[in-house]
Amino acid sequence: MIVLEKRAEPSRAWGAGGPILAVVLTMLAGGVMFAALGIDPVEAIRIIFWDPLFSERFAGYSRPQLLVKAGPLILIAIGLSMGFRAGIWNIGAEGQYIVGAICGAAFGLAFYPSENPLIFPGMVIAGVAGGVAWAMIPALLKVYARTNEILVSLLLVYVAEAMLASAATGWLRNPEGSGFPGSRNLARHPGTDNPELFAGTGMHWGVLAAFVAVIVAYVIMTRHLLGYQIRLAGQAPRAARFGGVNPARLVILCMGISGALAGAAGVFEVSGPAARISIDFNVGYGFTAIIVAFLGRLNPIGILLAGLLMALTFIGGELAQLMLGVPAPAIQAFQGMLLFFLLALDVLANYRVRIKRKVAA
Amino acid sequence: MAQDDPFQIGFIYVGSPGDYGWTYEHDQARLAVEEHFGDRVETVFLENVPEGADAERSITQMILGGADMIFTTSFGFGEATNAVAGQFPDVYFEHATGYQRDFPNVSTYSARFYEGRAVIGHIAGHMTESNIVGYIGSYPIPEVIRGINSAYLHAREVNPDVEFRVVWAYTWFDPAVEADAAQALIDAGADVIMQHTDSTAPQTVAQEAGIISFGQASDMIQFAPAPRVASIIDNWAPYYIRRVGEAMDGTWTQGDVWEGIDTGMVVIGEMTDAIPEDVRASAAALRDAIAAGEYHPFTGPINRQDGTAWLAEGEIADDGTLAGMSFYVEGITGDIPN
Numbered sequence: 001m002i003v004l005e006k007r008a009e010p011s012r013a014w015g016a017g018g019p020i021l022a023v024v025l026t027m028l029a030g031g032v033m034f035a036a037l038g039i040d041p042v043e044a045i046r047i048i049f050w051d052p053l054f055s056e057r058f059a060g061y062s063r064p065q066l067l068v069k070a071g072p073l074i075l076i077a078i079g080l081s082m083g084f085r086a087g088i089w090n091i092g093a094e095g096q097y098i099v100g101a102i103c104g105a106a107f108g109l110a111f112y113p114s115e116n117p118l119i120f121p122g123m124v125i126a127g128v129a130g131g132v133a134w135a136m137i138p139a140l141l142k143v144y145a146r147t148n149e150i151l152v153s154l155l156l157v158y159v160a161e162a163m164l165a166s167a168a169t170g171w172l173r174n175p176e177g178s179g180f181p182g183s184r185n186l187a188r189h190p191g192t193d194n195p196e197l198f199a200g201t202g203m204h205w206g207v208l209a210a211f212v213a214v215i216v217a218y219v220i221m222t223r224h225l226l227g228y229q230i231r232l233a234g235q236a237p238r239a240a241r242f243g244g245v246n247p248a249r250l251v252i253l254c255m256g257i258s259g260a261l262a263g264a265a266g267v268f269e270v271s272g273p274a275a276r277i278s279i280d281f282n283v284g285y286g287f288t289a290i291i292v293a294f295l296g297r298l299n300p301i302g303i304l305l306a307g308l309l310m311a312l313t314f315i316g317g318e319l320a321q322l323m324l325g326v327p328a329p330a331i332q333a334f335q336g337m338l339l340f341f342l343l344a345l346d347v348l349a350n351y352r353v354r355i356k357r358k359v360a361a
Numbered sequence: 362m363a364q365d366d367p368f369q370i371g372f373i374y375v376g377s378p379g380d381y382g383w384t385y386e387h388d389q390a391r392l393a394v395e396e397h398f399g400d401r402v403e404t405v406f407l408e409n410v411p412e413g414a415d416a417e418r419s420i421t422q423m424i425l426g427g428a429d430m431i432f433t434t435s436f437g438f439g440e441a442t443n444a445v446a447g448q449f450p451d452v453y454f455e456h457a458t459g460y461q462r463d464f465p466n467v468s469t470y471s472a473r474f475y476e477g478r479a480v481i482g483h484i485a486g487h488m489t490e491s492n493i494v495g496y497i498g499s500y501p502i503p504e505v506i507r508g509i510n511s512a513y514l515h516a517r518e519v520n521p522d523v524e525f526r527v528v529w530a531y532t533w534f535d536p537a538v539e540a541d542a543a544q545a546l547i548d549a550g551a552d553v554i555m556q557h558t559d560s561t562a563p564q565t566v567a568q569e570a571g572i573i574s575f576g577q578a579s580d581m582i583q584f585a586p587a588p589r590v591a592s593i594i595d596n597w598a599p600y601y602i603r604r605v606g607e608a609m610d611g612t613w614t615q616g617d618v619w620e621g622i623d624t625g626m627v628v629i630g631e632m633t634d635a636i637p638e639d640v641r642a643s644a645a646a647l648r649d650a651i652a653a654g655e656y657h658p659f660t661g662p663i664n665r666q667d668g669t670a671w672l673a674e675g676e677i678a679d680d681g682t683l684a685g686m687s688f689y690v691e692g693i694t695g696d697i698p699n
Binding site: 057058061062065068069162165166169170177178179180181182185269272273274275276278279280281283284315318319322323325327328 | 415
């Protein structure tokens with residue numbers, strides 16, 4: 001019989017080697033799948049992992065795009081990871097991202113056509129405030145009415161989506177857009193734009209914010225009292241209470257931080273890559289960020305790497321569709337394999353596999 | 362690039378060709394282009410591309426991969442299409458159902474689906490016994506509102522008691538939501554279902570309820586002879602073949618077309634035996650009158666919902682007003698959400 005034995009300490013060797021082995025296993029299993037579809041597996045895997053980074057034809061464009069795609073994922077995942085560490089489950093970052101974008105865009109458009117350089121900072125503040133406000137609904141309901149924040153935050157995503165559709169087709173609609181849905185273009189108007197900071201790098205304010213968030217989160221989690229309280233509350237809630245951690249305050253703080261970062265990601269996206277409020281503005285960053293957070297083991301550096309890896313499989317996967325005609329569902333299955341192997345090998349970092357002989361009764 | 366390289370055409374799909382609706386028809390047109398030009402062209406496509414920032418990357422990577430011409434087949438790709446077009450002035454861009462042409466290498470094209478709506482509205486007005494027609498709208502945008510108005514006007518013309526109930530699905534493609542919407546309309550008494558969403562889910566629900574429906578975007582002939590009694594088919598192939606040909610011999614120029622039944626971009630699918638013969642005949646006559654340019658579905662007198670005059674007797678709506686239509690015509694109950 002095979003049994004799993006919990007390790008006293010997570011294995012460092014598996015912790016470091018696991019992700020690398022997971023990528024290798026994904027390449028093998030994915031290769032078999034591609035071969036079964038009649039696609040050259042070596043070529044497909046080279047295109048997914050190598051071409052976006054190093055091919056002469058694509059890398060010049062794809063490398064900056066990695067940052068553009070990873071930026072919002074990392075920024076949102078960092079915020080979520082703090083709550084997750086404390087056992088506070090904000091599943092509704094997608095909604096906070098949408099509300100942040102709507103508030104930021106509304107602030108910027110309220111001053112249209114002014115090009116005042118203070119407008120963009122104002123938009124960021126408005127977006128962060130919007131994200132926080134949306135996150136406060138599940139937070140306050142949890143604290144004062146004992147509702148479940150998982151359900152409330154998730155359901156508020158659908159409310160936010162309805163608000164987005166209403167904004168895009170109604171009150172934020174471009175008055176010069178001949179009735180078509182969608183707001184004015186924010187990215188091509190000086191004052192409301194979130195431009196590329198260094199040409200050809202993909203680096204915009206949101207990517208920069210994501211990097212800063214990684215560093216700040218790292219410092220908070222390892223050096224600051226709040227980080228200690230978060231870890232304690234997650235590992236031993238009773239001990240935390242005796243240790244003077246106020247659980248209500250922690251809920252509000254963690255939900256607030258994750259809402260703020262999701263809202264910020266929304267503003268940076270709507271004023272940059274997405275360019276405007278539209279019906280389909282949100283593409284699931286808030287949900288994918290949950291995967292990124294866990295893939296990065298709720299560790300800021302891990303999240304940084306996980307965000308970049310997710311972005312790589314998105315962009316490389318798209319290239320494989322384009323160059324080899326790999327069907328989109330096969331790419332999704334490939335991404336799923338990667339997550340599966342990463343999480344499965346995570347078990348080995350925390351548990352030891354023992355083979356026990358059945359003892360005759 | 363060598364002269365004998367095939368001309369590469371890329372297609373950006375918002376859904377999957379397996380939707381048997383909107384994207385399916387664009388993919389059929391892609392295959393028609395391949396068939397027509399043979400080895401001289403090569404086509405690639407990306408499916409399920411989100412409308413927004415991702416589209417810009419998808420289009421750019423397609424061009425870096427060698428595409429000489431790009432068809433972006435959903436309204437939401439307008440921003441991305443124009444952003445990329447500015448960076449690749451030598452690539453031809455064709456954007457479906459959009460209005461932005463910021464660069465000389467971007468054209469837009471759409472179909473006068475409302476002409477098809479007029480014909481199926483006419484059929485619906487005759488066929489309904491409960492006098493309630495259920496209508497599944499996607500989003501309250503001019504395209505959809507125009508369709509509701511056209512269908513209603515022509516249903517009322519033959520049945521003054523007809524009422525339209527509209528449910529907004531807030532999605533283009535979500536079989537579960539569309540099925541729920543259809544069921545809700547049936548529960549409200551509708552015995553005819555029209556949809557402006559892309560999946561076949563409403564057809565399935567209509568079939569179970571024993572009422573009638575119309576194919577949308579593609580023929581949905583697998584549901585004939587009932588519930589699907591007719592359909593509005595988007596036939597993009599002639600346009601795609603024409604534009605690809607022009608791009609290949611260098612005669613392509615920027616354009617903005619809005620074609621209807623006359624050029625075959627909008628096709629009324631087979632009207633089945635479930636429709637009485639006289640109604641089939643009058644619907645065909647309406648279709649032919651539109652095709653011949655003898656009749657315009659928005660011909661006055663037509664008032665707005667609030668009772669104010671829009672079109673005087675004999676007056677025909679101009680394309681600008683139709684393109685931005687954001688009001689219901691008189692007689693439709695309920696408000697357009699915003």
